[in-house]
Each structure stands twice: as structure tokens, then as C-alpha cells.
Amino acid sequence: MSRLDATALALTILADCGMVTGEEPAFPTKLEWGEIVTTPTAVELHVASMPHDRFIRMPRFNNPYKRIYLKSDKRKTPLEFRPEVTEWLIKLPKAAATPEIVVIDTVGAPQLLTQPFVTRVSSKGVVILPAHHAIIHGKLLRFEPQPHKNTVGYWANEKDWCQWQIEVDDPGEYEVHILQGCGEGHGGSEVQISIGKSALTFVVEDTGHFQNFKERNVGKLKITTAGRNSLKVVPVSKAKGAVMDVRQIELILADR
Secondary structure, eight states: OOTTTTTTTTTOOTTTTTESSSSOOOOOOTTTTTTEEEEEEEEEEEEEEEOOOOOEEOOOOOOEEEEETTTOTOOOOOOOOEEEEEEEEEETTTTOSSSEEEEEEEEOOOOOSOOOOOEOOOOTSSSEGGGGGGGSSSSSSEEESSTTTEEEEOOOTTTTTEEEEEEEEOOEEHHHEEEEEEEOOOOOOOOEETTEEEEEEEEOOOOOOOEEEEEEEEEEEHHHHHHEEEEEEEEEEEEEEOOOOEEEEEEETTTT
């Protein structure tokens, strides 16, 4: 188990489209190699000590990113990046020497991975659940924040699953739209989406590439209880090498 597992299931800070409750656990900002510093638009890794394998290991943030580069590099050459289940790995080039600063330009203000993010249904009866708010369960499934991905992916283990937390004011029936991708020849997996006792099952569509996302209306779910609810996405069967990639799920209150 990674030393960062304590942060694995926590997801974000307060934002306009959602909320968290309770006290947030501390986010580790001082690590073996140096310190994590956040700005309004980026994460800076202040590297004081070079790891033996040149890989900076850090807890994942709850953001996709635009680019990762050395602050000293005027060309902003992209650095090698590897998303793991509970942490991110960034490799420093051979020419780099400490002290050095690695910059991660994030999409939106950096959101610390500290507590499960709870998304509130809007006044129009719509809730959007992006990949970076997912809570991941399993051995391989992970949030992949790269610009061309920005998805829940690496779904090679059919026992892995994910979920989103939702705050509902208006119980009722909701249409379920999923933005899914699936590599050529890998379609056909069966997946169940559920909230409480309400569940639907759909067959994953081959979209030609795992990052070729297609929006699909896969059915309806009935939310019977106001307050905190959990939407779960669980594979029923895996047809080929991987189940699918999911960039977003959207719920729309029916008959509104």
C-alpha cells in the first residue's frame, strides 16, 4: 500500500457546484523531496532533494491539468507524467538539478484531495458529475488528468468501480447521460449505474478509441430520498481488455 493511501478517498474543497461537510483532514504539503505550494491557477512542487529515480511522488489533486513543466524552462517543455491510483508521478529530466520548481497548470483553482466532493443538484434539476470528482475503488481504476484524457480510466479490472456523492433537494426520476469512450474492438461490457435501490444496466459502446467520448442517454434512475445520495458505477461483465473510460455523468430531472 502507498504511504499516500490515507488521502485516497478524499476529493475536494468547497466549490460553487457542490459542498463538503465536516472538518477536512490535513493535506500533506511537506514530502521527502520538498514542498507542495498552491497558487490560484497552479500547483508548484518546490523540489529540494532529488529522488534517486528522479520521480516526484505526490498525492493526486482533484483537477485535470493543462501542462506540467520546469519553472526554469522558458520553453515549458512537458515533463513525463504518470497517474497512479492514489498518487501522481512526475519525472525530472537528467539535466534538472535541485533546487527546482515543477509547475502544474491546473484547470480551475487547485482543489486539494481531502474529502469526498458532494455535488448539489441545481435549481434546474441538473447535476453534472465530472471524472475528477469520482471516488475510486479497486486496484487499477484511476482518475487520469491529462488534457487528452480527463477521465476515469484504466478500467482493466472488472471488479473495480467508482461512485459520486450527490446532495438532492428534489427526489424524483432522473435521466442518466454518460460521456463514455471505448477502444475499437473493446465494446460490449455490461455496466450497472445505481442510486440506492434504483438501478439501470447498459452495454458499453465501441467509440473507436478510449478517449473518443460519446454522450449517451442510457436510461432513468429514481431518487426516492432527499439529502445525501451515492451514484455507483459497477461493471457487470467485461467483454474485452478494458470496460470503458468515463469523462462525465449528467443527471436531468425528468418532466421539468
